[in-house]
Amino acid sequence: MIRTLFVDAGGVLFNNINEETEFLARVADRHAVDRADLAWRAMAAARVYESGRKHVHQVFHRLVGGHSWSGRGILDTWWLDHTYMDCVRAYHDNARVLRELREELPDLTLALTNNEAEHWDRLKDEVYGHLSMFDVLCSSWRVHRVKPARAFFEEALSRCRTTADETLLVDDRLPVLRAGAALGLRTLHISTPDVLADRLRSLVHGHAEPTGVL
Incomplete structure (x- = not known):
């Protein structure tokens, strides 16, 4: 039973946002990084934010070119969240x-x-x-x-x-x-x-x- x-x-x-939508491609294009490279690195880093070890904003800050986990710098977190939710079905x-x-x-x-x-x-x-x-x-x-x-x-x-x-x-x-x-x-x-x-x-x-x- x-x-x-x-x-x-x-x-x-x-x-599935990362696998089935243009989310990662849109992130790559906004930050002028290679789409395939960002997709590969994002998949490899997913367990870092999924496990709660780091906030997802900190992880994406690193992915698009940051040099620390501070979460400050070039990443527009409002845009990132809005883009993520725009891809959700x-x-x-x-x-x-x-x-x-x-x-x-x-x-x-x-x-x-x-x-x-x-x-x-x-x-x-x-x-x-x-x-x-x-x-x-x-x-x-x-x-x-x-x-x-x-x-x-x-x-x-x-x-x-x-x-x-x-x-x-x-x-x-x-x-x-x-x-x-x-x-x-x-x-x-x-x-x-x-x-x-x-x-x-x-x-x-x-x-x-x-x-x-x-």
């Missing part, structure tokens, strides 16, 4: 499905298990209110670990006071799903946003088999 849902945000509740149907499932099964624990900067998670929450949908926040900035690390899932299970075999991991990334499956979590691969609405309810109610990951 599934008692807990581990739900990703990017790819499930929202689009919310999957409203998926949020609706989760809210309806919560009403049907009040004992089901919903945990947010996303990799994101705290600052941008909260900016999105101001507009879309997604954080209030969850009983437990296990965002990377909250647990100070980043998926697909084993320690991330162990900490999330501990915070939710649940076991792997009672937990369904809902995510769009196969490496994350494989890491969760290796710990015994059941998995649902969100290959496209509509998969959640099509399959989640039947999985939680035990009418379908979880997604296998290779």
Whole structure:
């Protein structure tokens, strides 16, 4: 029986900003840096702000040419945040499905298990209110670990006071799903946003088999 849902945000509740939008290209063009180089360095540095080690503004200050973590200098943080939010697209149907499932099964624990900067998670929450949908926040900035690390899932299970075999991991990334499956979590691969609405309810109610990951 599934008692807990581990739900990703990017790819499930929202689009993936760095991978699916022009956000990084727009940052590169504004600061006259190479698009491909900035994209590579931004992906490599993501865990620094996702884990909460540094504020995302500090990381991008370095990425576009700063020489310290001070956060001062050429980076216009208002522009950066505005550009980020301009690229966000919310999957409203998926949020609706989760809210309806919560009403049907009040004992089901919903945990947010996303990799994101705290600052941008909260900016999105101001507009879309997604954080209030969850009983437990296990965002990377909250647990100070980043998926697909084993320690991330162990900490999330501990915070939710649940076991792997009672937990369904809902995510769009196969490496994350494989890491969760290796710990015994059941998995649902969100290959496209509509998969959640099509399959989640039947999985939680035990009418379908979880997604296998290779």
